[in-house]
């Protein structure tokens with residue numbers, strides 16, 4: 001049997017984002033190893049504006065050599081509420097490093113809309129695509145509204161989002177990806193009954209440190225790094241340093257030097273599923289609350305339920321996930337042209 005048949009076909013819906021950047025680089029490493037097929041990247045408004053996330057995603061793909069992957073432009077909605085997260089990720093979403101990355105020929109002005117790309121790809125390959133959603137769910141909800149039932153055509157939808165038994169990270173109750181567009185989240189939560197949700201409860205344990213990043217600078221052969229290899233290693237360490245400073249300032253890591261690679265946990269699920277455990281649940285999102293808008297809820301009472309819609313990650317093997325990600329990032333640095 002051709003093992004390529006089993007290579008996951010991935011669309012990443014993303015709003016780079018420091019942790020998105022790590023996820024996109026990790027995925028590019030897996031694709032270079034023949035373990036993933038990147039079908040498209042759909043940028044989303046979120047951490048920063050749709051235009052900036054488009055540019056960030058485009059340049060990250062250029063850096064890894066994935067010039068041919070289409071990038072969508074995020075659906076824009078007038079949203080009141082929490083606003084973006086440039087205070088954490090930098091004005092460009094990437095520690096103000098985006099301009100240091102190779103320019104991309106992709107144009108925001110002529111790019112297709114992310115929801116249209118989702119619809120086209122899911123229609124063309126029903127049951128085949130794993131949708132990795134690491135941004136506010138605006139694009140996915142828009143696709144579902146334009147083409148009802150389209151999200152059921154994904155093989156699987158893996159979402160980084162929500163906070164259940166831990167405080168939120170943008171309000172006392174709410175996690176950013178859900179709180180940015182709670183109505184979109186509710187649309188997606190209603191779209192199918194087997195969503196994979198990786199919440200803050202597990203991702204707030206995943207602290208990637210500058211010491212880990214420093215390991216990327218060591219060539220594993222006698223040959224010195226090429227300029228592109230040095231550029232990639234330098235980008236990762238400088239971004240890690242920037243994110244570490246804001247993580248400490250916003251007290252996200254209990255004073256430990258490092259930053260939370262929330263979004264990368266979705267790839268741990270897809271490619272290293274033994275590192276996570278899950279609970280079956282019915283997940284809803286509060287769209288009305290004055291203090292709790294964007295809060296994700298599970299009814300934990302032992303009363304019969306027939307409408308579970310998700311598998312929610314409950315534990316993660318942190319050391320393993322971080323070590324695996326670091327090794328895959330090393331592979332990308334070592335093998336980039």
Ligand SMILES: [Ca+2]
Nearest residue numbers: 017020134135
């Ligand atoms: Ca993100």
